[in-house]
Amino acid sequence: MLERGEVANSWRRERWDSLRLLTPNWQSRLPGVRYEGPDPDGYMTSGEVVELIDRFAARTRARILTGTNVTSIGRVDDGYHVTTSRGEIRSRAVVLASGACNLPTVPGFVHTVPPNVEQLTPFDYRDPAQLPDGGVLVVGASATGVQLAAEVRRSGRPVTLSVGEHVRLPRTYRGRDVLWWMDASGVWDQGLDEIDDLTRARRLPSPQLVGTPERATLNLGALAAIGVELVGRWSAVREGRALFSGGLHNVCALADLKQERLLDVFDEWARTEGLDADLDAPERYAPTQVPRSPRLQLDLRSSEFRTIIWATGFRPDYRWLDVPVVDAKGQLRHDGGVVVESPGLYALGLPVLRRRKSTFICGIEDDAREVIDHLRGFLAGDPRVCIRPSTAWP
Amino acid sequence: MTTIDNGVNVQALLDARGVLESAPEAAQFTWRASSKWQNGVHSTTSIQNYFGLGEEQSHKTERVFDADHPETFAAPDGGITPIEYLLVGLASCLTAGVASVAQNRGIQLRSVESTVEGHHDVRGILGADSDVRNGFNDVKVTFAIDADASKQDIEALVAQSQKRSAVFDALANPTEVTVEVA
Numbered sequence: 001m002l003e004r005g006e007v008a009n010s011w012r013r014e015r016w017d018s019l020r021l022l023t024p025n026w027q028s029r030l031p032g033v034r035y036e037g038p039d040p041d042g043y044m045t046s047g048e049v050v051e052l053i054d055r056f057a058a059r060t061r062a063r064i065l066t067g068t069n070v071t072s073i074g075r076v077d078d079g080y081h082v083t084t085s086r087g088e089i090r091s092r093a094v095v096l097a098s099g100a101c102n103l104p105t106v107p108g109f110v111h112t113v114p115p116n117v118e119q120l121t122p123f124d125y126r127d128p129a130q131l132p133d134g135g136v137l138v139v140g141a142s143a144t145g146v147q148l149a150a151e152v153r154r155s156g157r158p159v160t161l162s163v164g165e166h167v168r169l170p171r172t173y174r175g176r177d178v179l180w181w182m183d184a185s186g187v188w189d190q191g192l193d194e195i196d197d198l199t200r201a202r203r204l205p206s207p208q209l210v211g212t213p214e215r216a217t218l219n220l221g222a223l224a225a226i227g228v229e230l231v232g233r234w235s236a237v238r239e240g241r242a243l244f245s246g247g248l249h250n251v252c253a254l255a256d257l258k259q260e261r262l263l264d265v266f267d268e269w270a271r272t273e274g275l276d277a278d279l280d281a282p283e284r285y286a287p288t289q290v291p292r293s294p295r296l297q298l299d300l301r302s303s304e305f306r307t308i309i310w311a312t313g314f315r316p317d318y319r320w321l322d323v324p325v326v327d328a329k330g331q332l333r334h335d336g337g338v339v340v341e342s343p344g345l346y347a348l349g350l351p352v353l354r355r356r357k358s359t360f361i362c363g364i365e366d367d368a369r370e371v372i373d374h375l376r377g378f379l380a381g382d383p384r385v386c387i388r389p390s391t392a393w394p
Numbered sequence: 395m396t397t398i399d400n401g402v403n404v405q406a407l408l409d410a411r412g413v414l415e416s417a418p419e420a421a422q423f424t425w426r427a428s429s430k431w432q433n434g435v436h437s438t439t440s441i442q443n444y445f446g447l448g449e450e451q452s453h454k455t456e457r458v459f460d461a462d463h464p465e466t467f468a469a470p471d472g473g474i475t476p477i478e479y480l481l482v483g484l485a486s487c488l489t490a491g492v493a494s495v496a497q498n499r500g501i502q503l504r505s506v507e508s509t510v511e512g513h514h515d516v517r518g519i520l521g522a523d524s525d526v527r528n529g530f531n532d533v534k535v536t537f538a539i540d541a542d543a544s545k546q547d548i549e550a551l552v553a554q555s556q557k558r559s560a561v562f563d564a565l566a567n568p569t570e571v572t573v574e575v576a
Contacts, residue, residue, distance in 0.1 A: 235567045246532075246566035250556040257550050293532065 001062050002084060004069040008053035010099070015046040017127045018151060020211035021361070022143060024177045028361050030056045041177065043211025052361075074322040079344055093344040093375050096321070096332070100350050100359065101314035107139075110310070112237040114300045119308045122148070128155030134306035135159070137242070137298070139234050141166040142205035145311035146218050150210070152309070153228050160298070160305070161223060163248060164233035167207040168255040168288070171217040173266065175280040178209070179360075185269040187262070188357035189366075192336055195352065202331075202351045205313065220252065220288050231294045240301040244294070252288040260284065316350070337371040344378055346371050398502040398542075400493045407494065420448050436462040436472045477530070481510045483561040488535060491555030501547060504540040511535075533565065 006012060021028055026040035028049070033056045035044075044052065057064060069085040079092035104121035113119060118132060122144050128151055138149040141163040153159040169178050182188045195201045210218040220230055232245035267282045298305065318326045323342050325333050332339065332347055336354045339345035348368055349359060357363030414421040423446035429439040442456035460473030467475075474482075485508055496503050511534045518526035539548050556562050 232566075238568065243568045247556065247562065250553055250562075253549070253553045254557065257546065257553055260546060261550075 001064045002068045002070055002082075002089075003064055003066045004085075006066050007057045007064060008050040010101075011046050011049045011053065014123055016122065016125050016148070019046050019147070020044060021049060022206070022209045022211055023179050023360055023362065024211075027177075027179060027183065028052060030361065031365050032056070032059050041215065042213060049361075070320055072320050072322050075342060080323075092379060093346065095346040095348055095371070095375070097348045098316065100316045102317035103315050104310060105313040105315050106310045107234065107312060109237050113242075113308065114240050117300050117305055117308055119310065121310050125309060128152050128157065131155075131157065132306040133157070135304045136307045136309060137162065137305050138309045138311055140164070140205075140311035140313065141208065141220065142311065142313070143207060143209055145309075146208045146220075146223060147210050148309055148311055149223055149228050150218060150226065153223070153226050158229075158304075159227075160229040160231055160295075161220075162231050162234040162242075162244060163220065163251060164245075165251050166205055166220075166255050168219050168259045169207045169209055169217075169262075170219075170259075170285065171209060171215050173263065174270070174282060177215070181266045183357070183362070185266055187265065188360070188363065189355055191355045192352075195356070198352065201356070204351070221286075224289060224291075229295070230291055231298070232296070237300070240299065242298045242300055244296050244298075246296060248294050249290045252290050256285075256287045337367060338374055344375075346375055398497070398500055400497045400501075400503050402494045402497040404494060404497045408498075420446075422446075432472075434462070435467075435469050436460065477512065477514065480530075480561075480565065481512055481533075484533065484535065484559075484565060485510045487559045487561035488537075488552070488555050491559050492537070492539065492551050495551050495554045495558070496541065496543075499547070499551070501541050501543045501551065504542075506537065506539050506541075508535055508537045530565075 003009060020043040022043070024040065025035040025037065025042050025044060028035055028044055030052070033052060035052075065084075065086065067086070070082060071085060072083045073094060074081045074083075076090070079090065080094045082089040082091060082094065104123055106121065110119060117137075120131075125148060131152065135158040136152045137160050138145050138152065139162045141149075141161060145161065149159050149161045171178060173181055192198060208219050210216070212218075216222070224230060230248065232248035233251070234242055235245050236243045263282070263284065270276055270279055315330055316332065318330065318332065323339075323345060325339050325341050325345065327333055332350065333341060334347050334350070334353075337347045337350070339347065347353065348371055349364060351359050353359075354367045354370060355363065358367050423444060425444050427439050427441045429437050431437050438458050438460055440456050440458045441453065443450060443452050445451065459479070461476050461479065462472035463469035463475050464471045489506055489508060492506055493503060512530040513532050513534070514530050515526045517523040518528040537552050539551070541548060541551075543551070
């Protein structure tokens with residue numbers, strides 16, 4: 001295993017201070033390693049995640065070369081030539097496990113933002129104290145955006161949140177963590193052939209969730225209640241003014257409808273499984289209260305906003321991958337983690353790699369087992385591995 | 395299973411999507427209109443040709459649209475006002491979207507009606523108050539849909555139709571507009 005820094009490097013260096021996992025402790029498990037503390041329903045801090053992964057690293061006894069940065073991977077006749085900061089490696093097979101969140105994504109118009117406004121990405125952000133006094137515009141309403149909007153607002157700064165398409169979820173439903181429902185009801189186990197629009201599923205923003213001791217729901221309504229102003233998706237900058245979409249109402253309606261549909265799936269599953277007696281009564285939540293006239297533009301040259309935080313997503317970094325298997329949008333072309341175009345090349349830990357839970361800590365085990373089965377077959381010269389994997393696999 | 399038919403050839407649209415995913419240049423369309431001043435605030439705008447799928451295309455016939463202003467604006471009312479054409483565009487685009495999405499989701503429609511209201515403070519265009527914008531303050535669309543589907547499914551149809559609407563996007567989001575003298 002090649003690791004550019006230390007084990008759990010991104011958890012040590014690329015997370016803001018208050019971040020906690022979205023999954024409850026009991027769910028944060030890796031093969032042979034699970035949470036053993038007093039608070040199974042709580043959520044790990046970054047430091048606790050580092051400990052968990054450290055424990056797993058020790059347990060697996062895998063050979064890990066830390067401080068070894070891969071600078072290129074190229075194809076050679078019998079496999080791959082890997083160049084690292086500490087030397088060269090030849091390998092018949094390579095598993096890319098570098099993740100989907102290496103670089104923050106920002107819109108193309110960031111360079112037109114007036115220079116009086118400071119711009120940060122979640123990689124730059126640590127805590128509200130580092131921000132200048134004054135208004136903060138948070139862009140994006142996924143888990144990152146809603147968490148940062150709430151934290152910055154609680155520091156006393158005025159916060160405006162620009163909201164595009166998003167995923168609304170209650171933190172708990174019928175007395176259980178919503179991620180218990182995702183897991184237990186089988187939604188998380190849905191595989192590639194059960195998902196209608198795979199491209200969409202893989203691009204889905206992370207759900208509006210936060211891990212807090214209170215197990216509080218953090219949706220747009222909760223943000224509005226603490227005084228966060230909601231505006232539509234940021235469309236453009238014109239003459240120093242930020243222009244927002246007038247479509248806020250519809251993105252909220254879409255998220256409300258999808259939340260309701262998911263709760264219907266949960267309720268139906270609980271009823272079929274005969275679990276209704278063990279659970280609180282089903283519940284439906286009020287639609288998101290969209291401000292009657294959200295602002296459509298903001299003057300960035302006025303002193304209202306001093307900071308913009310771009311919570312507009314992340315993308316993988318494959319600049320070191322000299323194998324032509326990355327599409328025009330910068331995503332790896334693979335079939336369930338098997339890079340069909342380049343035999344011996346595999347991926348793990350990408351969104352919906354083989355099932356919905358692929359990017360959650362407890363989701364890697366099933367994916368890894370199946371991908372490594374394929375890899376083992378490849379190394380043994382198994383003819384099955386020439387067939388499209390997700391259809392031909394048992 | 396009964397076949398549902400809203401009269402939308404969804405398969406052709408899905409096929410087109412598949413083809414255009416790998417041929418984005420063919421997806422570049424240019425819509426055109428030619429307008430001519432008649433008299434007063436009355437103009438006629440005709441539409442026939444457009445560009446798409448890599449070549450010049452043509453509607454079956456040329457269609458001509460009159461635009462004028464009503465008597466409340468001291469005009470002879472020889473046609474609807476230009477801003478009302480935006481309502482025509484929005485209503486017809488969303489309605490087409492509802493029909494297409496319903497077809498794709500296997501929902502039989504019986505009737506789809508909508509009303510569109512654009513709230514407009516005309517002090518802007520009259521120059522009576524420079525703080526008032528020229529365009530709509532806001533636009534409200536109300537659908538009444540009779541279909542073989544739950545209320546939730548119908549709401550989802552309307553939401554998805556907005557999500558994929560060209561005119562909704564053109565009205566709700568800024569667009570670079572350039573006007574030149576030839």
